[in-house]
Amino acid sequence: MISAKSGRHERPGAIVMRNRRLWKLVCTLLMRLRAIRRRRSALLAVGAVLILMLATVLFVFGRGRPSAATAEARPPQLEVAPVAAATSYHDPVMVRGTAIGATTVSVGDRSAPVAANGTFELALPHGPLDTTLVATSKAGVQATAPLKAGVTLPRIRAVHVTAYAWAYDPMREAVLDLARTGRIDTVQLDIKDEDGMVGYDSQVALARESGAATAIYDAPAALKQLHDMGVRVVGRLVAFRDPTLAAWAWHNGHPDWVIQNPGGQPYSSGYGAIAFTNFASPEIRSYNRDLAVEAGHLGFDGVMYDYIRRPDGNLAVMRFPGLSESPSDSVANFLRDIEAPIHEAGAALGAAVFGIAATRPDEIAQDIPSMARYVDFLAPMLYPSHWHAGEYDVANPNSQPYDIIFRSLQDFRSRTEGTAAQVIPWLQDFSLGVSYGDAEVRAQIDATYAAGDNGFFLWSPTVSYHGGALTPS
Numbered sequence: 001m002i003s004a005k006s007g008r009h010e011r012p013g014a015i016v017m018r019n020r021r022l023w024k025l026v027c028t029l030l031m032r033l034r035a036i037r038r039r040r041s042a043l044l045a046v047g048a049v050l051i052l053m054l055a056t057v058l059f060v061f062g063r064g065r066p067s068a069a070t071a072e073a074r075p076p077q078l079e080v081a082p083v084a085a086a087t088s089y090h091d092p093v094m095v096r097g098t099a100i101g102a103t104t105v106s107v108g109d110r111s112a113p114v115a116a117n118g119t120f121e122l123a124l125p126h127g128p129l130d131t132t133l134v135a136t137s138k139a140g141v142q143a144t145a146p147l148k149a150g151v152t153l154p155r156i157r158a159v160h161v162t163a164y165a166w167a168y169d170p171m172r173e174a175v176l177d178l179a180r181t182g183r184i185d186t187v188q189l190d191i192k193d194e195d196g197m198v199g200y201d202s203q204v205a206l207a208r209e210s211g212a213a214t215a216i217y218d219a220p221a222a223l224k225q226l227h228d229m230g231v232r233v234v235g236r237l238v239a240f241r242d243p244t245l246a247a248w249a250w251h252n253g254h255p256d257w258v259i260q261n262p263g264g265q266p267y268s269s270g271y272g273a274i275a276f277t278n279f280a281s282p283e284i285r286s287y288n289r290d291l292a293v294e295a296g297h298l299g300f301d302g303v304m305y306d307y308i309r310r311p312d313g314n315l316a317v318m319r320f321p322g323l324s325e326s327p328s329d330s331v332a333n334f335l336r337d338i339e340a341p342i343h344e345a346g347a348a349l350g351a352a353v354f355g356i357a358a359t360r361p362d363e364i365a366q367d368i369p370s371m372a373r374y375v376d377f378l379a380p381m382l383y384p385s386h387w388h389a390g391e392y393d394v395a396n397p398n399s400q401p402y403d404i405i406f407r408s409l410q411d412f413r414s415r416t417e418g419t420a421a422q423v424i425p426w427l428q429d430f431s432l433g434v435s436y437g438d439a440e441v442r443a444q445i446d447a448t449y450a451a452g453d454n455g456f457f458l459w460s461p462t463v464s465y466h467g468g469a470l471t472p473s
Contacts, residue, residue, distance in 0.1 A: 075143040076102035076135040077118075083149035086127045088301060090346040093149055095122040099135035106134050107147065126346060127151040153302075153348055153376055156424050156455035157470070158186035158234060163199025163216040165463040175463070179231045183470035187226055188304070188457055191235040191295050194271075196244030204290045206283075210248040223299040234302040234350065234457075235295045239288045241307035243275045250274055256321035257281045259311065267318055269311045276311050279365075280323035280330055289338045296345025303342060304350035304379060308334070310365040327365035335374040348376040352426065355382045358411045368412065372421035379457055382408050382425045384444070385432040398434045405447035413452060423453050429460040429469075441469035 080097040095107070100118040104111050108131070112122040122133075129149040136142050159178065165171040166189060178184045192198050198212045200219035207213040226233050249257035250266055259267040259276045266274035277284045292303040310318065310327045323330060335351065342349045357366035358380070372378055384404050387397035392411070397404035405425065412423045427444040428436060441458070448456050458465055 073139060073141060074101060074137075075141050076100060076137050078102070078105075078133070078135040078143040078145050080133055080145050080147060083129065083147070085150045085152040087152060087154050088346075089126045089151055089296070089343050089348055090299070090301070091126065093124045093127045093129060095124060095133065095147065096120065097133075097145075099143070101137050102135035102143070103138050104136050106136070107131055126343065128343070150420070151343075151348070151376070153422065154185075154232070156186045156232070156234070156377075156457070157184045158188045158456070159184055159429075159458045159463075159465050160188045160236070160460065161190070161463055163190045163193065163197070163214075166199075166222060167217045171463050174465075176229070178465065178467055178470065179226070179229055181467075182473040183467055184231070185473070186232045186234055186301075186455075188234045188236050189222065189300075191237045191300070191303070192242070192291060193236075194238050194241055194307070196238070196242035196246070198291065202291065202294060204287070204294055206245070206287045207291065210245050212244045219295075219298050227299065232301040233299070234304050235292075235300040235347075236304050236306055236352075237288065237292055237295070239305045239308045240277050240279045240284070240310075241271060241275055242277045243272050245284075245287065246274045246277050249277070254283070257284050260319040260321065261317055262319060264319075267311065269313060271311070278320050278322070279308075279310070279327075279334060280320045282322075285334055285337070288334075289341060292338065292342050292347065292349075293345045296342055296347035300347050302348035302350055302376070304352055304377075305335075306352040308351050308366070309354070312364050315362075328361055328367040328370065331365045332367055332370035332374065335371055339374045349374070350377040350379055350424070351375050352379045352381060355380050355386065355408055358408070358415050368415040369419070372416040372419040375421050377422040377424045378412070378416060379424050379426050380408070380412050381459075382444075383428040383432075383459070384440075385428060385434065398432070401428070401436075401440050402443040402447040405444045406451050409448065409451035409453060422455075424455045424457060425453065426457045426459050429458045429465050430462070436466075438466045438468035441466045445469065 077100040080095065083093060083095055086093055097120060098118040099105050099114045099120055102114045104113055105120045105122055107122065107124060110122065110124055112120055114120045127149050128151050129147050131147050133145045133147045134142055159175060161175055175187060190199050196212055197214055198207050199214060199216045201215045202208065202213040223233055246258050246266065257278055258274065259278050261267050267276060269275060279285065295303050308331060320327065339349055351371055353366045353368065354364055356363060357368050361367040368378065382405055384397045384401045387404055389396055391397055392404060392407035394400050394404045394407065405427065409423065409425060416423055425448055427441065429441050430436060445456060
C-alpha cells in the first residue's frame with residue numbers, strides 16, 4: 001500500500017497498528033465523553049436532591065412558624081378570672097383576665113382594650129351576670145367565654161318607716177338614733193303606701209296624672225342622708241291595693257284596671273269600696289314597674305312589693321278583666337317580668353308575703369316556690385298575733401313568739417329551697433291581744449337567727465320601736 005502522505009509503500013502490519021491506535025484514541029475520547037455526561041447527570045441529580053431537601057426544610061419551617069396572616073386567623077386565647085359577687089345592684093362588676101391575640105374584649109355594647117401583654121379589665125354596670133364575654137383579634141377573629149357573677153345582699157336589720165314619719169322630725173330622729181348606735185343597718189322607707197300615695201314627687205306619668213305623686217318627703221335628700229351614714233334603704237311599694245289609682249281609673253274610662261264583682265262593679269272588700277287594682281292589667285303592671293325603676297334610679301338599694309296578691313276572700317265573686325292564667329301564676333309572672341328592669345335600675349327585688357302563703361298559696365295568690373324564683377328576698381309577715389291557735393303545733397302563737405317564728409321560718413326555708421331568694425321575715429313590734437316589749441321582740445329575732453336567717457324587718461304602725469330588743473353591732 002502506498003502512503004498518501006509520503007507516496008511510499010506501507011506494510012500491512014503497520015497499517016493495522018496505526019488503525020488500532022486511532023481506534024483506541026476514539027474509544028478513549030468516547031469514554032471520557034461518557035464519563036463527562038455521567039458526571040453531569042450526577043451533578044444534576046445531586047442538585048435536584050439538594051433542591052428537594054431545601055424545599056422540605058422550608059415547608060416544615062413554614063408550618064412551625066406561621067406567617068402573620070396565619071397568626072391573625074387564629075382565635076385569641078381567652079381566660080377569665082373568677083368574678084366576685086357584688087353586694088349591691090348599684091355597684092359595677094369588674095371582669096379581669098387575659099386575651100392573648102385579641103385587641104378588645106366586650107360584653108354586649110360594653111368593651112375594653114386588651115393590653116400588649118394580653119391582660120384586660122372590663123367594668124360592667126351591675127350584676128347579676130349570666131352572659132358571654134367576647135375577645136376579638138385585629139383580624140376580627142373571636143373567642144368567647146361564659147361569664148357569671150351574682151349579687152349577694154348584705155345583712156338586713158330594718159325598721160318600717162312611713163313617708164309621714166320620715167317627714168316628722170321626732171320620728172325620723174328616733175329611727176336615725178337606732179342607726180347611729182348600730183342597732184339597725186337598713187331603713188324600709190315607703191315609696192307608695194296603702195292609700196296609693198307616692199311619698200315623693202314622682203315623675204312617673206300615671207302617678208302625676210292620677211294625683212298619687214306628693215311631696216311628703218324629699219327622696220334624694222333622704223337617700224343621701226342615710227347612705228352617708230352607711231345605712232341601706234329598701235323602698236316599700238304597695239302594689240295592687242291602690243285606692244287612689246283604682247278610683248281614678250274607674251272614673252276615667254279604665255274599668256278594666258279594677259278588680260270587679262260578677263255584676264261588673266268594683267269589687268268591695270274590707271279595704272274599701274274600690275281599693276284593689278287588677279294585677280292582670282298591663283297598665284297596672286307597668287305603673288308598678290315604672291315606680292320601682294324610678295326608685296332604683298333615685299338610689300333605693302331595694303324595692304319590696306307589698307300587697308302583691310289578690311284580695312283575700314271568695315275567688316268566685318271576683319273578676320279580673322284580661323286574666324288568662326291563674327291568679328297565682330299571674331302574680332309570679334309579674335315578678336318574672338319586672339326582675340330585669342329593676343335590677344338594671346340598681347335595686348334588689350323583694351316581695352312581702354302572707355305567713356299562711358307557705359301552706360295556703362291559693363288563698364291570696366302567693367305561690368311561694370314560684371315567686372322565689374324571681375326575687376332576691378321574700379319577706380313573710382310572721383306576726384305572732386296573726387296566727388290561729390295550733391298553727392305549726394304552737395298552742396298560742398301570740399304568747400309564744402319564739403316558737404311560731406322559728407317553726408314558720410323553717411317552712412319558708414323549705415319552700416324556697418333551690419332558689420337564690422333569701423328569707424327576711426317581718427317581725428312584730430306592736431301589741432295586739434298580748435303586750436309586746438323588748439323581750440317579745442327579742443324572742444322573735446332570736447328565733448330568726450336560730451332558724452338560719454340573718455336579718456329581719458320590724459313593723460310598727462306607729463313607727464315606734466323597742467331599741468332594747470336590738471343588739472348594737
